[in-house]
């Protein structure tokens with residue numbers, strides 16, 4: 001059993017504050033943008049030139065002068081003389097003068113003298129072989145011209161430090177000629193599953209034994225948060241063995257995660273193992289369900305997260321403490337999970353306890369376009385399967401309940417959820 005002084009359960013917010021103040025980003029490294037997806041930017045980048053860099057056509061058509069085609073329509077076309085053809089990537093050589101036009105492709109630079117572009121569908125090449133064209137439409141000044149700097153002007157902020165690099169961000173980097181970027185190194189996170197009852201997924205199950213599902217589950221969560229997980233092994237309930245394996249893991253990794261053995265049982269040895277390896281306990285037990293028992297501490301500046309063994313408790317513990325810590329280490333500016341509000345389908349009964357509760361639920365859009373949430377039937381901390389019918393956690397503050405149709409706070413699960421409401425500055 002754990003012997004930890006001053007171990008009164010602490011509120012969620014305090015536990016998260018203690019975790020985030022104990023960790024910081026690792027070193028930075030420069031990597032090619034082709035490998036930068038999922039990393040966090042460790043430098044601030046500004047637009048080094050305008051995009052586009054020149055006025056360009058947004059359609060295939062004819063660059064011309066607006067005043068020449070003011071009266072043009074289907075029954076009254078205007079004849080212009082075509083000077084040249086301008087494919088994308090080619091600089092025009094002729095200036096558009098009254099009575100002339102140049103055939104231009106989408107993305108090609110606008111020739112001097114042109115004030116608009118008419119789509120090719122609104123034109124016809126004259127059949128007399130003179131190179132003249134008929135224009136069937138009038139246009140307003142600037143039509144179908146994308147102006148220099150309209151997308152982004154030189155000198156504006158491109159990406160602030162701490163930006164999570166996704167497909168759009170790396171695309172923008174390429175657009176501005178940034179071929180490599182400074183990013184925060186991803187932490188190496190080692191995972192140990194503790195419990196003499198546990199067997200690996202590829203082993204037969206003898207009576208009384210139970211398969212280790214937390215190890216690979218935690219590895220997936222860690223990867224989603226940007227860490228590099230290594231699932232090491234199952235460790236039996238033996239404090240010396242546990243201490244030995246924890247030390248080995250800590251020597252190789254930046255962060256250690258264990259699951260199981262943190263409650264009040266006779267074989268819950270994580271506290272003793274912390275003591276044996278000389279790790280400092282920062283907190284044990286929180287006012288949160290599931291996942292009330294969770295031991296957090298440090299070993300030589302390396303954080304150790306000893307999560308509760310029940311699968312749902314482990315999952316929620318990881319979301320609340322481990323993943324924000326990984327995101328902070330990865331350089332995220334705002335590492336805590338984001339939430340949205342959704343109306344609850346059913347009544348949620350209040351419980352006479354101070355614990356913040358996280359219920360598994362399914363967020364959906366109703367026929368009227370409203371965000372609603374349905375609470376999953378099975379909520380026990382030893383049930384993992386109900387996450388299959390869930391895409392969120394509904395946060396219920398201590399002692400509170402909700403009537404049906406009341407708005408509740410919801411954390412979307414998965415990578416998308418982390419980006420909801422994420423600012424860019």
Ligand SMILES: Nc1nc2c(c(=O)[nH]1)N[C@H]1C(S)=C(S)[C@@H](COP(=O)(O)OP(=O)(O)OC[C@H]3O[C@@H](n4cnc5c(N)ncnc54)[C@H](O)[C@@H]3O)O[C@H]1N2
Pocket residue numbers: 193194195197198210211212213214215259260261262263264265268290291292293307308309310311313381382
């Ligand atoms: N007297 C008390 N007993 C318990 C308390 C308490 O306050 N007083 N808290 C309960 C709560 S809440 C939780 S949560 C659990 C957490 O206990 P542990 O972290 O010590 O976890 P274990 O006892 O080792 O295991 C609990 C349960 O989960 C299964 N398990 C463990 N590891 C894995 C794994 N890697 N993959 C799948 N399943 C795993 C294990 O077999 C047990 O069934 O304590 C309550 N008890």
Ligand code: MOO
Pocket residue numbers: 288289290291292293308310312313381382
């Ligand atoms: O705090 Mo425990 O995870 O509810 O069973």
